[in-house]
Each structure stands twice: as structure tokens, then as C-alpha cells.
Amino acid sequence: MTRVTMVVDGVSYTDEVEPRLLLVHYLRDRLGRVGTPIGCDTSNCGACTVLLDGESVKSCSLLAVxxxxxxxxxxxxxxxxxxxxxxxxxxxxxxxxxCGYCTPGMVLAAVDLLKHNPDPTEDEVRQGLEGNLCRCTGYVNIVRAVLAAAEEIRGSAVVSSGMGE
Ligand code: FES
Ligand code: FES
Structure with missing residues (x-):
């Protein structure tokens, strides 16, 4: 067993884990973060995406250690x-x-996307989210949502810097 310490959603955890334990299983089974779904066993779907030090990662493709x-x-x-x-x-x-299965990963991947590109084009949103699969929506409304959130976030950045006055 190996000791790991990490801050998850603002709370610090220290645990003994098997070195082969996947991060997604640690988050779900030990820490109760069942909002992080598992959608495949090939690291393809992106449903399990979380932010690690601010960058989006597929938590099924990393070990907890x-x-x-x-x-x-x-x-x-x-x-x-x-x-x-x-x-x-x-x-x-x-x-x-x-169905919402892809949504947690899609949202967190979009957080990372907008951090690196606050004013993306529709194509850039599609490219930025290509590692996250949705089997239901056809992506159109997902792209709309990301563009709308980008606009809102840019607007609040302008207001908080005083430039909107
Ligand atoms: S569960 Fe599908 S990429 Fe992680
Ligand atoms: S909403 Fe069902 S997989 Fe995306």
C-alpha cells in the first residue's frame, strides 16, 4: 500500500491505496465522488474527466498515486x-x-478549455471537447452552452476589473 494525500473539492484527504488503484475508483469508491462517472474501459469517452491542478484529465487513465x-x-x-x-x-x-452521463466530464473539460481560450470560436469549442463523447445530444446545444458561458465569464471579468463602468 502507498500513502497518498490530495485535496479534493477543497477537502484534504490522506489514504493508503494500492498502487494499481485508478484515480476514478479512488474518487468514487473511497471519497464518494460518484458524480464522476465511468463511461468506458478504453479511456475514450471523457465521462470521468476531473481537474487536476486546474488541467482536465481523464481520471480513469491515471493512478491515484x-x-x-x-x-x-x-x-x-x-x-x-x-x-x-x-x-x-x-x-x-x-x-x-x-441522459447527463457525459455532462460532468463535458463541463469540466469546458472549464479547462475556457481557461486557455476565453473567447473560442464554435470550431475551437468542438475541437477542445473532442475527447468527450456524448451519445445523446448531437453536441449542438453543448457548443451553444459553452459559447454562452464563455461570454458570461468574459463579461464578469470585465465588470470585476472595472472596465465595464
Ligand atoms: S471512463 Fe471513459 S475516458 Fe474515463
Ligand atoms: S447527455 Fe447522454 S451521453 Fe451526453
Whole structure:
């Protein structure tokens, strides 16, 4: 067994884990982050995406020991208290989900995308999310939601820097 320490959704955890334990299983089975689904066994679908030190990663393609000392955000830690993240709100408002299985990963991948490219084109959104598969929506509303959230986030950045006055 190997000792790991990580901060998940703002809470610090230390555990003994088997070196072969996947991060997604650690998050779900030990820490109760069942909002992080498993959608495949080939690292293809992106459903299990989380943020590791701010970068989106497929948590089924990492071992828990590789996340030692990292800061992880799952979909369960993305909201600010009772206030949804703009991407969560935009997915809701633009009907960007049906079964919802892909949604946690899609939202977290989009957080990373907008961090690196706050003003993406539609094509850039599609490219940025190509590692995340959705079997229901046809992607149109997902792309709309991400573009709408990007606009909202840019708007609030302008207001908070005083440039909107
Ligand atoms: S469950 Fe991780 S990529 Fe599908
Ligand atoms: S909403 Fe069902 S897989 Fe995307």
C-alpha cells in the first residue's frame, strides 16, 4: 500500500491505496465522488474527466498515486456554495444534456478549455471537447452552452476589473 494525500473539492484527504488503484475508483469508491462517472474501459469517452491542478484529465487513465499532492476538482466541487458555475448554468439553460452521463466530464473539460481560450470560436469549442463523447445530444446545444458561458465569464471579468463602468 502507498500513502497518498490530495485535496479534493477543497477537502484534504490522506489514504493508503494500492498502487494499481485508478484515480476514478479512488474518487468514487473511497471519497464518494460518484458524480464522476465511468463511461468506458478504453479511456475514450471523457465521462470521468476531473481537474487536476486546474488541467482536465481523464481520471480513469491515471493512478491515484499519480495524483499524490495534487488538487482535484470534481463536478461535486465546481459550484461556489449554492451558486452554480457559469458552465453548469449554461448547460442547464441551453438544454445541453439528455441522459447527463457525459455532462460532468463535458463541463469540466469546458472549464479547462475556457481557461486557455476565453473567447473560442464554435470550431475551437468542438475541437477542445473532442475527447468527450456524448451519445445523446448531437453536441449542438453543448457548443451553444459553452459559447454562452464563455461570454458570461468574459463579461464578469470585465465588470470585476472595472472596465465595464
Ligand atoms: S471512463 Fe474515463 S475516458 Fe471513459
Ligand atoms: S447527455 Fe447522454 S451521453 Fe451526453
Amino acid at each position: 499519480q495524483a499524490d499532492r495534487a488538487e482535484i476538482t470534481t463536478i461535486q466541487g465546481l459550484a461556489d456554495g449554492s451558486e452554480w458555475h457559469p458552465l453548469q448554468r449554461a448547460f442547464h439553460e441551453h438544454h445541453a444534456l439528455q
